[in-house]
Amino acid sequence: MATGEAPEETKVSERGMVTIPAAIRRHLDIDEGDKLRWQVTSDGALSVEVVHQREGVFDDFEPVDVGRTNAVEAERDFGDE
Secondary structure (H helix, E strand, O other): OOOOOOOOOOOOOOOOOOOOOHHHHHHHOOOOOOEEEEEEOOOOOEEEEEEOOOOOOOOOOOOOOOOOOOHHHHHHHHOOO
C-alpha cells in the first residue's frame, strides 16, 4: 500500500470492533498479538500507532553463562529481599 492510494474503509461492528484491511496489515507488518495505540488530538484527528508484540522477543539474545548458582546459599547470603 503506497502513500497516496485511495483510502481503505471498514465498518465498526455492534461491539465496536473493526477489521484492519489486509493491504494495510501487510504494509505495516501487523500480526496476531500486536497492539494498536489510539490517540485523539485536541482538534479531533485520530492517530494509531502499531506496537509489535512478537513472541520470542529475546530469541536474538546470546545466552550468558552466570556460572553455577545455589538458591539456598543465595538466600543465606542475601536473605529473601
